[in-house]
Every structure is written in structure tokens, then in C-alpha cells.
Amino acid sequence: MRDGLDAFKPTDKCGIIGIAGREPVASNLYYGLRILQHRGQESAGIAVYDGEIKARRGMGLVHEVFAQDDIEALRGNVGIGHVRYSTTGSSVLENAQPITCQSSIGDIALAHNGDIVNSADLKAELQRKGWGFMSSSDSEVIVRLLANEIAQTGDVERAMREFTSVLVGAYSLVLLVKDTVYAIRDPLAVRPLCVGEIDGSYVVASESVVFDTLGGKFIRDLKAGEIVKLSPDGFQSFRIPHPSHTAHCMFEWVYFSRPDSVLDGRLVYDARVRVGQELAREHPVEGDIVVPVPESGRAQAQGYSRASGLPVIEGLIKNRYIERTFIMPEPTDREISVLLKLNPIRSAVKGKRIVLVDDSIVRGTTIKKIVRILRDAGGAKEVHLRIGCPPIRAPCFLGIDMKTRDQFIANGRTVEEVATFIGADSLGYLSIQGLIKALKHPRDDLCLGCLTGEYPVEIPGEKVRGVKPLETFATAKRAPAARKV
Ligand code: SF4
Structure with a gap:
């Protein structure tokens, strides 16, 4: 946890x-x-x-x-x-x-x-x-x-x-x-x-x-x-x-890996800055400041700032010393957890049109609370949310704990509906093309399964993406994917 x-x-x-x-x-x-x-x-x-x-x-x-x-x-x-x-x-x-x-x-x-x-x-x-x-x-x-x-x-x-x-x-x-x-x-x-x-x-x-x-x-x-x-x-x-081809998990650059790691030839921090730059090009907005969600949106906010010319302000402070919260089953407890963790710098955000930047949205419950903190406690005039990952709509079967479609706020909703749920004045997700450009890997070398619903290996009931499925590169000696031991 x-x-x-x-x-x-x-x-x-x-x-x-x-x-x-x-x-x-x-x-x-x-x-x-x-x-x-x-x-x-x-x-x-x-x-x-x-x-x-x-x-x-x-x-x-x-x-x-x-x-x-x-x-x-x-x-x-x-x-x-x-x-x-x-x-x-x-x-x-x-x-x-x-x-x-x-x-x-x-x-x-x-x-x-x-x-x-x-x-x-x-x-x-x-x-x-x-x-x-x-x-x-x-x-x-x-x-x-x-x-x-x-x-x-x-x-x-x-x-x-x-x-x-x-x-x-x-x-x-x-x-x-x-x-x-x-x-x-x-x-x-x-x-x-x-x-x-x-x-x-x-x-x-x-x-x-x-x-x-x-x-x-x-x-x-x-x-x-x-x-x-x-x-x-x-x-x-x-x-x-x-x-x-390969199928590197795009989420390693988007969120999981440390920003100071180099993965398959790409420094994670630089990739996240490029994500922010692409995001600013795809989703410009009239704003006063760029505010990162700490810590996950920090590099992307730098990129957004560089491309848009808007200053980055640490408008949210994270309490790093709070004890770990192991069990938070109820929505109310989750909200308390966010409040315990984050506080706005009121003098920095009051009356401002904020471009709030984060790496990704899964359920949407946490970012909803953060938007409310900026408005209610911080006095922000507008909150425009920019997300450095396209909408996550499909499960992961390859090592990330996203297992069911119904947990994703973007599944079955338009971008406008998600923005309304979150309470943001506007919402912009990076496109798949923008993500691929920022990661500097060809599309065929990335797994984008949780974005597209098409996976690089055969998964019962799911689509295989339009590149060679696992079996076709097998040598004659290699067993087909479903072979039993
Ligand atoms: S589906 Fe693919 S891209 Fe998405 S988290 Fe899993 S491995 Fe990564």
C-alpha cells in the first residue's frame, strides 16, 4: 500500500x-x-x-x-x-x-x-x-x-x-x-x-x-x-x-520509474518534461500560473511552463512527514488522507487562473479533491487541469494493478464529463500521438494497452494490437503461447 x-x-x-x-x-x-x-x-x-x-x-x-x-x-x-x-x-x-x-x-x-x-x-x-x-x-x-x-x-x-x-x-x-x-x-x-x-x-x-x-x-x-x-x-x-519490436510499458516513463533513472535510453525526467511541452502545445489555456501536483506532476509542469511561458509556482505543499496510511477503505477516509497530505499556498494561488498539471488520472477521486482544495482553501479563480497521459480506459495484465475497467473515470465518459466530475474549469489529456512523440520511441515499441485496449500479447477476451503477436516471432522450436508445460 x-x-x-x-x-x-x-x-x-x-x-x-x-x-x-x-x-x-x-x-x-x-x-x-x-x-x-x-x-x-x-x-x-x-x-x-x-x-x-x-x-x-x-x-x-x-x-x-x-x-x-x-x-x-x-x-x-x-x-x-x-x-x-x-x-x-x-x-x-x-x-x-x-x-x-x-x-x-x-x-x-x-x-x-x-x-x-x-x-x-x-x-x-x-x-x-x-x-x-x-x-x-x-x-x-x-x-x-x-x-x-x-x-x-x-x-x-x-x-x-x-x-x-x-x-x-x-x-x-x-x-x-x-x-x-x-x-x-x-x-x-x-x-x-x-x-x-x-x-x-x-x-x-x-x-x-x-x-x-x-x-x-x-x-x-x-x-x-x-x-x-x-x-x-x-x-x-x-x-x-x-x-x-519491443513493448516497453509507457507508464514507466509517465509515472512509475524515478525521474533520475534512464530507461531504454531515455532519462525519465526529460521524457516527463517533453510530455509537459506537448501538453502545452495540444492544450493551451489562458492562465496565470502552472501548479504541479506534488510530486507526480512536477517535471510535466516544468515542460508545460517552458512551452507556454507561464511561471511554475509550487502552489501545493506536500506533508512528507505524515505517517503512512495503511487502510483507507471509505471515500471519506481517502479525502482526509488528501487533506492531511496537501495544503495550498494561499498567497500564491488566491485569485489566480491555475493550470494544474499531473501525470495521469485513474479513478479521479484524488484529483477532484485537489481541485477543491485549490478553490476552497486556496481561493483559486479558475483551475484548468492538464494531464500528461491519455485517458486510461482498459486494464493492465502486464504488471500494474489496474485490473478492472469500472475503476477508470475515463471509461465510458467524455472529457467534458470527466472535467465536470472533477470540478475543473477545463481538462486536457495528452494525446497518444503526443505521448509517443515525448517518449521518443516508435509506437510499435511501446505497450499502450491500458490506453487503447490492444495488448502486445494474447490475453483471453482482449484484442492483440496490430503488430506481430507473440507466436509469429517464435522459432520452430519455440512453443506457441498457449502450450502447456
Ligand atoms: S497495459 Fe501496458 S502500458 Fe498500460 S500499464 Fe500495463 S504494461 Fe504499461
């Missing part, structure tokens, strides 16, 4: 890291997970190899799960870590990661970011083969599938080629197979994963900011369908079948 304002933004699953070094790695895993904390706040875990795989997992934030003694007890020069927000499987300790599993050649531990679309079929087939499951997570299906393949020949790399051939969906993985760290990015590269170097260790992580913050060096993003094997001396790489 996220805190305050962010509690009503969609959440990602998850942040992952793996390190192979010559010194114990638990400390760098711990700090890496803290840097990736924005990608998941429900649980955290670390697994290291020290003659055998030793793991510690717990519910809560990284610093709540691990005490100094825990880190010191996790001795081992190779290891992986995970922070989680659930998208499949409930928020319980059994679903926390890394998930461990015995294989015929020794223990395996897995950390996963993404969602496996066909996990129910794969799980049923494994159960028929006698595999038992401890959790409801699709990530456990992945690790048992790998163990099942390893049991065939004992050849780990062959097993990786085989087990990935039946996975459909989004998966960035780090694996500890006995004493070796592997990382895998799915054939469409939906979720981010990159490799770098820290203190003479080789590291894979969800976002490049891990290398910057820990004094290391970012080397590159993993390619679509790439598997890397880390050692203290470097990494080896091989690739599984992959199409000529």
Missing part, C-alpha cells in the same frame, strides 16, 4: 536487484532495495548463497524488514533482492519474494517484476506433474517451471531457453541458481532491467538510479529476450527468440 496521495495511483510489481561480487553483497542489496522502494512497499526480501541459499523476507518497507543483524547474518558474495506490490497473489508473507525452490541441482531463488498471463494454465499443468505450491503468486509458477525444466537435463541455460518459451506476459527476473546470478528480460522488454558495476561487483537492477546512488556505473539496459549470467569478472549474455 502506498501512502497518502500515491495510495490512489496504480502500483507496480516490483523492484528487483541481483549482485555477483567478491565480498558479501547483502549490504548493497539492502541499499539497492531502498533506492527501488518506490516500486513496491508491501514486502521486501533478500536471498544470498553462502554454501546454501539463505533468505529473509518480511512485510513492510525495506528498513522495517531488515535490521543490521539481519544484513550481517546474510553472508554470501552473490545474492538477489526484491520489493513487492502485489498484482497477482494477495499481500501476505507467503507471496513475498525472493521465492525459493529446490531443484535437482540445488536451490533456486527468484525475484520477479511483471505478470504472467498464462500462469493459471502453467500452474495446473505443474500440479498434474506433482508440483506443490506454497503461494498464490505467479512468480512461484515461474520458479517451479524452471526447476521442472532443470530436472530434465540438469543444464541450466538450456532450461532457461525452454521455460521462457512457454511464459506469456511481462517478466524481468533475477535468479540465484545455487551460487550463480542470472537475469532475464522478456522478449518484449515490457518492464525495465539494466546491468552495471558497483565496487567491483556486477549488478542487475530494475532502474539505473541504483548505480548512480551507490557510486557505481550503469553499463546498459538488457535487451528484449536477453539472459545474462553475472560473475565478479563481468557477465555473459545470450538471447531467447524475440520479435523485431
